[in-house]
Amino acid sequence: MDTPLTETPVRGRKGRPRKFEREKALRKALEVFWEMGYEPASVSRLCEAMGVNPPSLYATFGNKSSLFLEALRFYEKTYWQSPANKLMSEPDIRRAIAAYFDEAAEIILSPDNPCGCMVVTAAVNISDSETEIIRRVREIREDTRKMFAERLRAAIKVGQLPPGTDAPALAGAFNALLEGLSLQAKSGLFQSELKAMAACAVRMLPESPRG
Amino acid sequence: MDTPLTETPVRGRKGRPRKFEREKALRKALEVFWEMGYEPASVSRLCEAMGVNPPSLYATFGNKSSLFLEALRFYEKTYWQSPANKLMSEPDIRRAIAAYFDEAAEIILSPDNPCGCMVVTAAVNISDSETEIIRRVREIREDTRKMFAERLRAAIKVGQLPPGTDAPALAGAFNALLEGLSLQAKSGLFQSELKAMAACAVRMLPESPRG
DNA sequence: ATGCTTTTTGTATTTACTGTCAGAAGAAGT
DNA sequence: ACTTCTTCTGACAGTAAATACAAAAAGCAT
Numbered sequence A, B: 001m002d003t004p005l006t007e008t009p010v011r012g013r014k015g016r017p018r019k020f021e022r023e024k025a026l027r028k029a030l031e032v033f034w035e036m037g038y039e040p041a042s043v044s045r046l047c048e049a050m051g052v053n054p055p056s057l058y059a060t061f062g063n064k065s066s067l068f069l070e071a072l073r074f075y076e077k078t079y080w081q082s083p084a085n086k087l088m089s090e091p092d093i094r095r096a097i098a099a100y101f102d103e104a105a106e107i108i109l110s111p112d113n114p115c116g117c118m119v120v121t122a123a124v125n126i127s128d129s130e131t132e133i134i135r136r137v138r139e140i141r142e143d144t145r146k147m148f149a150e151r152l153r154a155a156i157k158v159g160q161l162p163p164g165t166d167a168p169a170l171a172g173a174f175n176a177l178l179e180g181l182s183l184q185a186k187s188g189l190f191q192s193e194l195k196a197m198a199a200c201a202v203r204m205l206p207e208s209p210r211g
Numbered sequence C: 001a002t003g004c005t006t007t008t009t010g011t012a013t014t015t016a017c018t019g020t021c022a023g024a025a026g027a028a029g030t
Numbered sequence D: 001a002c003t004t005c006t007t008c009t010g011a012c013a014g015t016a017a018a019t020a021c022a023a024a025a026a027g028c029a030t
Helices: A022-036 A041-051 A053-060 A066-091 A095-106 A118-123 A131-157 A169-187 A189-205 B021-037 B045-050 B054-061 B064-089 B093-108 B118-123 B131-157 B167-187 B189-205
Strands: none
Touching: A022 A041, A022 A053, A022 A066, A022 A118, A022 B045, A022 B131, A041 A053, A041 A066, A041 B045, A053 A066, A066 A095, A066 A118, A066 B189, A095 A131, A095 A169, A095 A189, A118 A131, A118 A169, A131 A169, A131 B045, A131 B167, A169 A189, A169 B118, A169 B131, A169 B167, A189 B167, B021 B045, B021 B054, B021 B064, B021 B118, B045 B064, B064 B093, B064 B118, B064 B131, B093 B131, B093 B189, B118 B167, B131 B167, B167 B189
16 A cells, blocks of 8 residues: 555645544544445535535545545454454364454444444445445455465364355354444444354354264 | 325326336336435436436436335245244244344355345435435344344244243344355355355354253 | 745635436326 | 326435535745
């Protein structure tokens, strides 16, 4: 990326100074996109939340689509990198899956954030003309599935799962459950309920050969 | 309902005769809503698919919202009543769940229909102002979860599942998986792959006390 | 200090598309 | 001929994303 994510208003620059901080505005835009999805989040609503007028938005972030893509990058890095790392580094497959789904439930149903997953919300009902967003969202979802598959193959290799385990299918099921949970998170249930659902994920793992 | 679902153009009636069959037009509208969701399906696009001009659409179906609700009723009855009945009538819980998810995979990824589930597609990114649609969609999703829960309680009662089984959580997980699968169905995979994922559902059931 | 350049701000507008409908003309039965 | 119902053309009001334009506010050179 050419523009750094953190940037305080530069004082030593020519021209009229910004009235807002770029990153704070981006966070506000993220909140709106996260809650509403891409198309229902109108530019005027974004502007209102960001405390900015349309011309400033376009001068700073390009257009609505590029603003969304940048918010999406920020979202991924900020919220999903940590659970992904834990999933891949925790040696026990059962604990790895359990921890991942538990943390996922915390992300998608936290009092500090909008409910659900921004990627899932954006994946549905996106206009065909937004090819770049479609491409990026598909990529992210695909990466998540691949991550599950890779983690499962590793567990098979070390004998934590039976050799006959259908890793691609199971990875797909985990991905489906994860995205399904993010839909449930928008239905006004308690985090404890969502966590109880998420805890069912580990049960999909086949019994290990040594007990 | 006041209007019957099937209705052939009545010949013995006064006035200029209809150029289209009501049910066929409704089916076409269903296809569009199923594929695109509620708001992205514009009236002009619906009219094009239905072979009808806007005034005819409004005279026949009221408005866009009521057209959607009627298409939704038709959808439910036509596609989801059969698997639901089988789920509740099949005595063995494992076979019941397996059959349900297998048939669900056939519905949401059939060459004859749009991919995914219309209810799920409509549940995401629906405007707050469409209160009636929101209410109905929430009701349907809630009913599905209750159906799972009821079926699980019955299985516990007859000893097919351990008494300590957390039926509400498991029902929620099944519902999440089902809706998640409907999202995967839109990603261009083969039905065989989707069915392999769906087959993972039964493994979330706890081992029965008698083996 | 003063004028020039640079950048952002605010207002107000443009273009395109949305759901919905009024009104006139067409096509049937009585 | 008259009534009844559906057809089509065209338009309405509302909202969307995106921008033109001029005023405002900073640094810099003289």
